[in-house]
Amino acid sequence: MAKRVAVIDIGSNSVRMVIYEKTSRFAFHLVYEEKSKVRISENAYGNNGELQEIPMQRTFDALRNFIQIAESFKTRKTLCVATSALRDAPNKQEFLTKVRNKLKLNIKIISGEKEAYFGAIACANLLPIQKKALSIDIGGGSTELAYIDHKNVSHTTSLKLGTVRLKELYFDSKDINGAIEYIDSQLKNIPPQKIETLIGIGGTFRAISSAIMYQSNYPLNKIHAYSYGVKVFSKYIDKVLSSDQCKLKNLCIEENRYDVIKPGTLILQRILKKLDINNIVTSGVGVREGVYLADLLRNSKDKFPHNYNTSVRYILDAHVDDKYFSNQLALLSKKIFDLTSDYFHIDTKYRYNLAIAAKLYPAGRSIHFYSQNKHTYYLIQSALEYGFSHKDIMLIATLTRYAKNKLPSKTHLDKYKELLPQANITKTLSYLLSLSIILLSHRPRNIDFFMRFEDGTLFITSSNNLYLAKDALDKLRCEHGEFKVIFDS
Incomplete structure (x- = not known):
């Protein structure tokens, strides 16, 4: 069973709790969040920082409910920190002792x-x-x-x-x-x-x-x-x-x-x-989140490994069963990008976005096969949370929404104009992802074809007849009419 950790933060204005669930070593997602505006510091600053009885009771009651919630989620441990209000209060020990004795919760007061x-x-x-x-x-x-x-x-x-x-x-x-x-x-x-x-x-x-x-x-x-x-x-x-x-x-x-x-x-x-x-x-x-990460990353200097993204890993853990195909698709999309990016005049910075879109493309299938693209699109918009700009998220989501079916619509491009690259770039990247998916239609154990690119033509050489790929490619339109894909015997 995945490990769940609750983190409680007692601030001057509100007390908050989040519960995170690990899906693999460094991948996690939020499963619950709650807050209460207890105002523990109410009337304290006019009384030499002394916490007042009513605000302390409100905070105690909220913490009691938080602990009940955490227990219902079967959390492995609870990390509780307190900040300015308790840090500055001369009578903080009274509150800390009551919480420890009656709720069995240890509050750690952290420095500023x-x-x-x-x-x-x-x-x-x-x-x-x-x-x-x-x-x-x-x-x-x-x-x-x-x-x-x-x-x-x-x-x-x-x-x-x-x-x-x-x-x-x-x-x-x-x-x-x-x-x-x-x-x-x-x-x-x-x-x-x-x-x-x-x-x-x-x-x-x-x-x-x-x-x-x-x-x-x-x-x-x-x-x-x-x-x-x-x-x-x-x-x-x-x-x-x-x-x-x-x-x-x-x-x-x-x-x-x-x-x-x-x-x-x-x-x-x-x-x-x-x-x-x-x-x-x-x-x-x-x-x-910092308290949680300090615990999660305590053996790696509070940093994720190089080139690691926790949101990508979470989506893969939770929604992609065939990770081998996912990795193959990402690898192939990068190869096609490298062969054609100069021809299409596409900045190399989009290579990473294309690869992530390819890797996450199958995610929506875990929700419903016949509306895979739609669900992958919404998953990426919402769950591709960390480490990406809004422009990155929107481009990756867009590429998966239109993958294999058609190029992005004018309505979509207009709606998200401020977050997407120029229309021709978005459409070309969409075509490259669709082409990658089509070339793997027969689900080979390993990529069983070779590619070369010359004068606007991508030549595909394979001992397999790639019938499904040829049939699907006939239905796929590229904005660049001079771009061709030819299958060699």
């Missing part, structure tokens, strides 16, 4: 630097490769920062900035100037490296990005790895800060965030004034 590290390794491992980036996780009581360059994490920093903290100390008394002065004093501790990209972790950032995504009619419903320009981001947060509750609704901010969205947004506005940032990337992962 460790919290920043967990969030950053989640981003470094589960986002597309980031260069010269700063991760920022705005919580209820603190804000964590880390420098990310490729897969490397450094300069982890924790600041005493948080939405609930700022609300209670400044916003409730309408002392906005005091809040700005306090934020700016804390931001002096930002890592000194050159920062080009801001990676946003946590509820405040996701709320802003979700609203921007909705208002721009973005074609893909996926917040993780959603990226956009800093000008759009800056303009939107200025609107948030100048809006009353009615206008916040018009800006697509959820009602349960009305009281804390402005403190978090003000932190972001002051950061933009301090740093020369070009790109915004939204992370759907954070501390919980």
Whole structure:
């Protein structure tokens, strides 16, 4: 049976639990998620950080339910961490002891630097490769920062900035100037490296990005790895800060965030004034994923192996029975790409996307044979979660949707225009995947033909008559009328 692990994160604003299931050594997927807005830090910052009785009881009750849920999933172990609110509370031991004695749950209070590290390794491992980036996780009581360059994490920093903290100390008394002065004093501790990209972790950032995504009619419903320009981001947060509750609704901010969205947004506005940032990337992962990865990857320096992608591996584990054919198809598609890419004037960066599309193409068959392409398409859109940009995901999904049947439709290409390459490139890649599938119609044990490409013609030489491939190829159309496939005897 696959191993399941629960991770609980006790923050100043919310307590959250995720349950992950391993499908192979480094492959995993989310099987359950729950959160409760317990506000354990409520009224603490005005009382020298002392946790108050009612918020502590709310948190205890939520944890009791979380443990029951984890037991129902037969989790192998539960990792529970607490951040700023408990870290700063003089009376934290009272809460820790009660939870340990009555719920048999050991809570590990992590330092601010460790919290920043967990969030950053989640981003470094589960986002597309980031260069010269700063991760920022705005919580209820603190804000964590880390420098990310490729897969490397450094300069982890924790600041005493948080939405609930700022609300209670400044916003409730309408002392906005005091809040700005306090934020700016804390931001002096930002890592000194050159920062080009801001990676946003946590509820405040996701709320802003979700609203921007909705208002721009973005074609893909996926917040993780959603990226956009800093000008759009800056303009939107200025609107948030100048809006009353009615206008916040018009800006697509959820009602349960009305009281804390402005403190978090003000932190972001002051950061933009301090740093020369070009790109915004939204992370759907954070501390919980980092805690899980630190446990999963503890023997590999908190990094996945080179050229390993956990989402690809999960889809293969869960949905592809014939992995030999899947690998054959990926290998053949790369060979055909290498032979023809110069002729079609296709950038070599698309070779990887084509190979992943080929490898995952059979996945939808596990759901329903006659609608394989449709199900593979939706699986990739939703489950190809980690390590890919939205452009990568959309191209890979598109190639599998139209594989072997026809070229991508104009309607589809128009709908996803901002995420797909030029139409001629998408159609050509689609044709190459379809051609690869057709050439393996007879399911050989090994690829039993040779290929050479000359003057716009792909010559296929085989001792097998490849009847099924020839028949299917007659029904497949290529955009390049001068491109031919000829079977040699």
